[in-house]
Amino acid sequence: MRVEMFTFLLTAAICLAGSAGVVLLRNPVHNALSLVATLFGVAVLFIQQGAYFLAAIQVIVYAGAIVILFLFVIMLLGVDKAEGLDRDPILGQRPAAIAAGVAILGLSLTALLSVGSRVTGQASTLAAIDGSEPNINALAKVLFTDYVFAFEITSVLLTVAVVGAVVLSRKAGPAIDVAEFPEGTTADLLQAKYDAAAVEQEVLEEVATEDETPEGEAETTEEALR
């Protein structure tokens, strides 16, 4: 009992520290590393409550894949510079956010602590956890029976997500239209076409860099749009 309590308190401290780090640290890389700490802590709590399989994928998928993906994006975009946290540009956002947070936490704790120390509710009769059966077997049994339709749908969801990510991050170059080719030898013309496309691409990039510099100009176009 003592050991359990000790483990819980230690991991809880790590979790809270990690969460605070995600919110408070200014460098995105540090934020990501703090997130890993929280995720590991949650994985330990999963093990403590017998959810061994979930603890494993918590570490492998969350800490191992998702956070690494975050870090890749941070490096790719080069946004690993510190963000100023001194003041919020939206008026009253920060006090309102803290007030909302306090309200949520306060109300949750009121609800949790006022009803005593035990969870009420009906214990399961259908999907009871059988102590003799390994956790992973029990989970697989419900996933492939009661939840098999949802399980199949998630495969569609993941496929769609992958396709969406590819489409979103694809660099769109100018398409080459064969019908536009004038008469002549194909190889030369193709080369000419590629050259023209390259020039066009450069122009586009220049325009893109120009886009971001004058802040006021963008404002005026947005005004005009309205």
Add this chain to the structure above:
Amino acid sequence: MNLIWLIPCLPLFGFLVLLVAGRKLGDPGAGWWGTGIVAASFLVVVKVFFDLLALPEEERSLTQTLFTWIPSGSFKVSIGFLADPLSILMCLFITGIGALIHLYSIGYMKGDEKFSKFFLYLNLFLASMLLLVLGDNLLLTFLGWEGVGTCSYLLISFWHTDPANASAGKKAFVTNRIGDFGFMLGTFLVWVTVGSINYADIGPAAPMIAAGTATAIALLFFLGAVGKSAQLPLSVWLPDAMAGPTPVSALIHAATMVTAGVYLITRLNPIMAQAGWANDVIAWTGAITALVAASIAIAQTDIKKVLAYSTVSQLGYMFLAVGTQNYVAGVFHMVTHAFFKALLFLGAGSVIMAMSHEQDMRKFGNLRKYLPVTFATFMIGWLAISGIPPLAGFWSKDEVLAGAFNAGPAGPVLWFIGLLVALMTAFYMTRVVIMTFFGSEKWRLTDAPHEAVESADLESEAVESMDLVTASVAAADHGGGHDDHHGLSPDHTPQESHWTMTAPLVILAGLSIFAGGINLPFGSDFKHLERWLEPTLAYEHELPPVPVLVLLAFAAIAVASLGIFLAYLVYSKHKIAAKKIERPVLAHAWYIDETYAKVAGGPGEAGFQGLADFDGTVVDGAVNGVGAGVLGIGNKLRPVQSGLVRSYALGISIGGALLLAFIVTRMNL
């Protein structure tokens, strides 16, 4: 055995082939294809007919269900065909006359630009008509009902480059919509009452229907029948429908489609038996329509218009028969009428062809010299429709009248109206015959048509000369589109038509003579039709006793002879001036069309304008007001949508906090 499905599918197949390859088949290939496929359908009908004949009387009802068309809860409609004595009888004369008229059209439509399209429409029409007759439920009948309506529209406005033809088609279509509305409501009411729209279920369930409901159903379906069969007050479309080619007038607007209303009422006779006074409405509508239309026919100068009003009048006879629950007589008259009216129309078409598409009878005369076959067959049609024994028309008309005489206290009045109609019928048909086939050759007179014709015939009043002006204007308009149609020169020599046109005339003439034999009133051994139809009829009709019957028959013969004699006096001997009989009010069809135009153009238009204004201000105002209100509120709320994702997230957080607060306050603390 199960060849029933072939009956409507053969013409449908013919239609599809013509749709794809009609132009390739060309003139006359497309015509021969269309004729052949309908003749094949006729042979199938004959086969099914003999199959039915081989069965015992009570079992003469074959149903063939192909597949479920609309499965929707307890409402289920199948594509199924019902071959019973009534529908097979209808199919026999529809496909038989249909094949003959297809053959006739090969000659009549020769050289027309849209030759193959004509046969395409005709085949589609026959497929729809057979579906109407053979469908084993009301919805399938309605499908055919709409199909024939569409084909009728397409064929009336076949020469649509002339605006008059196009608007005649539209008139038919719009008028029929009113009737279709009644048909649909009737179907709904049957579904609600009986719980099925299959004829097989309606028959046994009909005696349980309350009298009020049955009356409502009967009146709704009768509204549909009034539209389709051109009874008053929806009769206005049929005379205008003569704008279509003459074979169309013969097939659709005389022999088959317009009798669909009679078929429908006969098919629903179990309900009609419960319908009480609805039957009186039907009988009186039929009688009055017959009288009014016959009186109009007396004063028409266009040969096809005379026949059109005559058709309306004869359809009135049929409704008189079914309204007095004398269904056998109604169907009997429908069959004989199909024969002799198709014959008369086709004969008129032959005359019109010979006279370079002239339809004004005042320019005809002495055509018996030039058109011997047409003349001979037309004479048979004339005697048949006038009611001279032993031709077909006499027997069927006599049975209608005898049935009417015996129909309750008002029977003798109905019978007298019918007798009056018989007199008029004999009169106007004799007038047509004399003006067309006898007398002098009036188209040879070079003067203006008004003075050209014999004084006794055509000394018309100012109104009629006005008519001539409009007619000639219309002719000029018409000539713009079809130069070849109006070239009647004084030295024109009419020529007898091609054999494809005369052969159907001869066959139909034969049928017009002998068709009365299917139901002779000399005892039950001679009443083949009555015995044949008996299984489908829920109602036994009683005829008057034999001495009365004989008396009635002699009265009918006397009246018909009187009509013919009067017309002979007026138009051949000129003892009586024609203008005394051809009143302008008759020539103008009792001003029914004008009244419609006045009502729709005067108070009607004002009413519709009022509705439009109401719609524009109140309804649109309410709708636009809601829109404007929403727009205003939206403009006020616009700043809330800041586009900043964190503001939105804050909104969600506050909402979540409020929800939590709600839950906490509801807890049993």
Add this chain to the structure above:
Amino acid sequence: MLALNETWYLVLAAMIFTIGSVGLLTRKNPLVMFMCVELMLNAVNLTFVTFSKALDDIAGQAIVFFVMVVAAAEVVVGLGIIVAIMRRRQGANADDISLLRG
């Protein structure tokens, strides 16, 4: 010493959730905002597993499994969008992207 029971886990989850939500509302870097969303999701997952144990029902763990799948899909698409936006506007933060302003 107090005995370890479900309430401890739930209180911890509530705290992590609150921290995540406050971070989501205050940080401007879209990547960090995403991390805060992950925190909130993890807090909820923790409550699911806790209830699963308390009520002796494996279904709670199955739902956590699906939450993880959805979170992975969400991260993939969200990061894709961020990459696409950052390409056009270097160093943009969440407040700069407000084209849907009414």
